[in-house]
Amino acid sequence: MQHHIIVSFGKDAEYEYRLSAPGAADEARQWFDREFVKLECDVSTPTGKILAVDRILSVAKYAGDARFKTDAAWAGEFAKNTAAILGRDLIRVDVEQYSIGY
Secondary structure (H helix, E strand, O other), rough: OOEEEEEOOOOEEEEEEOOOOOOOOOHHHHHHHHHHHHOOOOOOOOOOOOOOHHHHHHHHHHHHHHHHHHHHHHHHHHHHHHHHHHOOOEEEEEEOOOEOOO
């Protein structure tokens, strides 16, 4: 399965990634857990539980547009791990709207 991941910070700041093998979901969750802590992400949820989509959106938000623009290796890891966790062939991470679409 081919995966297409789009990370959007607005109309003029979109990053697209195409992958054929995203990797294991457990490893992807661990990667997001580490990045969530490194970036000192803060998410408030009504239940107090942080879901995978909250981690993905928060890591993208706290990393910021500049990280995707200047650190291709990190951005590729973000895309690969997003695909591994969500398992969809098309994923749009809309940081500006704080939403994920399929």
